[in-house]
């Protein structure tokens with residue numbers, strides 16, 4: 022694998038950079054001067070570095086043989102490199118390159134780029150900041166832009182005297198330049214680090230600050246006037262930094278940590294060392310308006326990025342094929358820390374529904390990929406910032422934690438951090454650390470999950486219950502979402518840790534399944550008539566297919582809430598996936614749903630929402646079955662509404678608020694036309710129109726679904742009211758409520774107006790796909806509209822997004838072309854992308870099309886099942 026990587030030549034190694042940049046925020050350009058200390062390993066007359074969209078004025082080299090001037094500067098646009106060719110040979114030894122160059126402050130949210138925003142007085146302002154991961158440090162200054170080429174960075178910025186500027190490290194000096202209009206800010210040397218983690222920002226900001234218990238100065242920079250909106254993130258950051266110091270056993274090595282809200286940002290956030298950048302909605306919390314969902318999001322984004330300060334920044338993957346070491350690990354840690362900060366959020370229960378579902382959905386496709394994915398050209402990495410690296414990656418870490426136990430798990434991490442700090446690692450280094458801390462052959466187990474794609478379904482071949490024990494015969498098989506046949510030469514095996522739960526709790530014993538079949542015996546803990554739940558707490562990424570007897574017992578456990586929320590949610594999510602794959606009868610799933618009639622747990626309801634919503638979507642074109650699904654949905658949602666109600670209660674906790682949000686979301690899909698629901702939504706919306714700050718009548722968690730109910734029942738006036746809020750809302754999170762719901766407007770004319778609005782320039786490039794998605798999700802016509810719009814405006818969309826991060830185009834593809842339930846649509850979409858290839862998004866297209874075909878299989882299964890008979894629905 023490693024021999025295939027495309028890397029810069031190793032004859033010259035960088036040691037330190039001194040980069041000085043002078044941005045012009047009016048002309049959108051900058052001048053750059055850079056000194057790179059290098060070590061010449063083999064005499065050469067050419068030095069090759071990465072560079073993209075830069076202009077070069079000169080390059081000289083002081084080396085052991087004297088001073089050399091580059092006589093030729095060859096820019097290779099395709100390889101994003103620059104070659105400096107010298108008239109004489111550079112001698113082996115230490116040398117210094119001096120490069121003079123210039124660049125553009127682009128508006129593509131990558132490299133050194135500009136953002137526009139309106140300040141509190143309504144004046145248009147410009148700020149500049151950076152986004153380098155994965156390959157855009159080269160877009161700001163020439164460098165060896167590879168994660169293993171770690172160096173010390175000394176950054177200097179020349180900026181207008183009235184602006185603030187910062188970088189990874191604290192300011193070292195600040196000098197006013199002749200004329201008084203500009204100042205030169207020099208920052209302290211960074212530790213040895215990878216180029217993708219370098220960052221700087223220039224603009225006007227407010228900030229809030231605090232000191233961690235361990236003495237790190239933390240600041241949150243916000244747009245002027247919004248300082249208090251940084252308070253929540255600041256608290257999360259201070260607490261989690263202290264927690265990580267202890268957890269990883271190596272203290273955060275920099276004297277400060279800045280976190281900045283950037284007006285235009287392609288991703289959610291970026292972990293630059295000492296200078297974490299965020300999309301505004303992912304860091305700012307309006308203390309009055311913010312929903313519980315937003316608070317949770319901000320907390321987990323902060324804990325995720327701060328986890329990277331260790332996993333990623335201090336210890337970095339050697340090459341992008343181990344990206345999961347960064348993202349999977351940070352995604353595990355994000356939950357661990359949020360759980361420690363807010364135990365009542367029950368993060369791990371939520372994890373087993375949200376992250377787990379995303380991992381298992383994607384990894385059940387043949388177009389998935391292994392966690393450890395071969396990356397030849399670095400550009401391929403953009404495509405693997407996906408649910409495999411993040412969600413399956415964190416899922417296997419969770420599994421390791423379950424098998425190792427907390428103590429061995431943590432001990433291993435501490436020695437891994439100490440051993441590899443300021444260095445680079447491969448996945449095997451992590452296994453080695455855990456093997457040493459635990460004495461267990463954990464690498465063998467983990468490899469089976471990280472080196473091959475997919476995951477198993479554990480099928481119960483038979484079970485018997487006697488003498489207070491259950492004997493269960495199991496088989497493992499590669500699980501594919503469409504149930505397609507696994508040919509003999511495709512067979513895979515995993516090393517599966519089997520954890521079990523019974524009505525007396527989660528058992529201590531872990532059975533290791535290494536072969537395709539295995540028999541286990543489970544002690545029922547004194548409750549001979551009780552249940553055995555496999556994959557206790559859903560800690561292993563797999564599905565379980567029970568036999569009738571075990572399922573019958575589980576139903577009793579679900580009804581009586583005798584098992585935890587993760588397990589109740591897990592049985593349901595597995596059942597749904599098994600039905601799609603043809604391994605369980607649809608009628609059984611519908612009957613299972615009835616077991617959740619008394620359910621009032623927020624997390625289990627999230628799983629229920631997934632299943633009910635999925636069934637509703639899949640059967641949209643079959644009125645008979647859809648009618649049955651809608652009725653079941655209404656019945657069970659109605660019971661929840663009766664219990665939970667619309668009004669916030671004094672004693673409500675975080676999860677109660679989330680639950681009410683889920684409930685109203687479900688109402689907006691299943692019950693939007695019921696009189697009682699309409700009335701509730703209408704008076705709340707009327708209050709909101711009078712005063713948008715009235716969070717009592719219309720709490721934030723409900724805004725987007727209530728807007729949907731209003732839009733679905735209203736005409737042009739409702740549309741104008743909701744859309745109008747986009748213009749008057751000053752908070753981005755509030756604007757997002759509009760973007761997420763606006764497509765629910767019923768008239769085709771208005772839906773089309775939404776789509777056109779999204780690409781008119783009125784909505785930021787970072788956000789416009791949300792509104793496309795809302796049209797797409799709204800109805801069958803909505804789906805057709807967005808797909809046609811995508812085709813018809815393909816060139817324009819490409820032009821808009823071509824140079825920005827590939828993840829934005831991925832989002833547009835999924836939000837405008839995904840989700841159909843027919844083979845014909847799959848063919849059509851496949852053909853379109855064959856004729857209009859998008860190499861950077863190819864994997865996403867493949868996955869989208871494959872998921873569509875699986876949906877079509879699913880619909881066929883439903884139509885040919887007892888769900889098509891009136892007698893089935895009557896029997897419920």
Ligand code: BES
Nearest residue numbers: 154155288289290291292321322325406
């Ligand atoms: N390192 C990533 C940011 C990133 C993503 C860079 C894709 C290049 C390509 C960062 O740590 C991250 O994972 N951000 C997430 C949010 C996080 C809470 C899951 C994001 O931006 O969505």
Ligand code: ZN
Nearest residue numbers: 325347348351
């Ligand atoms: Zn990350």
